[in-house]
Amino acid sequence: METSVAANPTALPAGPGRVVLGVTGGIAAYKAAELTRILVKAGTAVDVVMTDAATRFVTPMTFQALSGRPVLTDLWQSGAGDGMGHIALSRGADAILVAPASADFLAKLAQGRADDLLSTLCLARDCPLFVAPAMNRQMWAHAATRRNVAQLVADGVVVLGPDTGELACKEHGEGRMLEPADLIAALSASRVPKLLAGKRVLLTAGPTFEAIDPVRGITNSSSGKMGFALAQAAAEAGAVVTVVAGPSALPTPTGVRRVDVTSAAQMADAVLARVADCDVFVGVAAVADYTPETAHAQKIKKSGAPLTLTLKPTLDILATVAARLGAPFCVGFAAESDEVERFAEDKRKRKKLPLLVANRAQDALGSDDNEVTLLDADGAHRLPRMDKLALARRLVAEIARRLPSP
């Protein structure tokens, strides 16, 4: 099964930053409140600017309480900066995000009009502008809106969404504002250097599950967090990313193609079917080394007597990929419980990997952060402890600088 769905909320990668959040008139304005809350929690300063219509849906007080900063609604408001608020507010901001962006506001932007604080700010900006449209499906499909959106894209505005689903008007279709987590992921990605632009990255992530019978199996405590974080970081860096994932409830990062598998054999098949046209392969999954020789078709009955299971080795996916003629740049992960660097370096050489990420098994499995050592032909390079997404972004940079130049 291949899917590409929602993202998990993340902090902006290049420091907390400051975002101007424009809110225009629409039911989805309530989602902008949640967006503000998540951004602020991640350490981002959020200056909320509301159109008059937006204040009919959510009060400025709500945004003021959530952002901890004054909310601006009027070009002539004293807090808007000595009559120069439209300039001052966008200076030093990392981005302006208009969410929700109504059909009327998109039209205004496309025409370059500046008759209220938000539209004036958008016109006077010196930072990227993102808009998250939200409207009735027919308004979105209307030729006038299509023209306006095409004009905005041509002008360099990044249009995020809309999504398809149930709309506030109870109709079903395209016009739903993207969820706050998706908007934050898009903002984050826009700030990451495109170190892997044009590259195709294939990863494995999570555990595998080896069936013993229809209800029992052998698995491990891998959460998939590191593999999914790496998939997200590679996508943010501009790569076309596919993650072959063992059983994991984690959401798929925005823009990442996901292939769900269960067993080590299925994971091997899914990887080998896709590896030929990839530039980088990263084996992050905790693949079972052994699988039952036979999976019982019926549930094994309890008899009180000892039960013996015969296990056979699985295919080493990473070593198989690395041994291919014209193999992609292969990166392995090794979780060792003792003598981490020695055992991991043995593994790197045995599997013929240009780069291996080694960590203590006790530190890595299931946790939110990790402390790793990079092993390559030049030796061992220790990295400080950091959360898995920060580590993933660092690893992407490490992979990018080791890739052969085209």
Ligand code: C5P
């Ligand atoms: O040999 P070990 O399992 O410790 O090696 C770990 C590395 O090898 C990880 O990158 C893991 O994803 C990969 N691996 C694999 N296929 C296996 C076993 C491990 O790709 N059957």
